[in-house]
Amino acid sequence: MTFSPAMLLSIAPKLAELLKAAVAHYGDLRAAGMTVNPDILAAYLAVQVGGWNPSLAGKPVLDDETRGSMCRFLAGVAFNICK
Numbered sequence: 001m002t003f004s005p006a007m008l009l010s011i012a013p014k015l016a017e018l019l020k021a022a023v024a025h026y027g028d029l030r031a032a033g034m035t036v037n038p039d040i041l042a043a044y045l046a047v048q049v050g051g052w053n054p055s056l057a058g059k060p061v062l063d064d065e066t067r068g069s070m071c072r073f074l075a076g077v078a079f080n081i082c083k
Contacts, residue, residue, distance in 0.1 A: 022044065036079070042074075
């Protein structure tokens with residue numbers, strides 16, 4: 001199988017939606033007076049993606065470890081955008 005960046009187009013909107021949700025959650029937590037860190041955001045995202053099972057070229061791309069890594073990555077990006 002060869003990889004083409006165009007293959008990511010099917011999951012890019014969901015990744016953008018998750019990043020937007022993490023940024024909004026950061027704002028909500030800060031507005032409530034809470035301290036926010038990437039781990040809190042990653043846990044929030046883990047709940048959001050619990051039932052999401054994307055595939056590329058017909059192959060599933062998220063196992064539990066990869067899903068956690070994705071959540072941590074997006075949480076870190078959201079945290080860095082917001083801090």
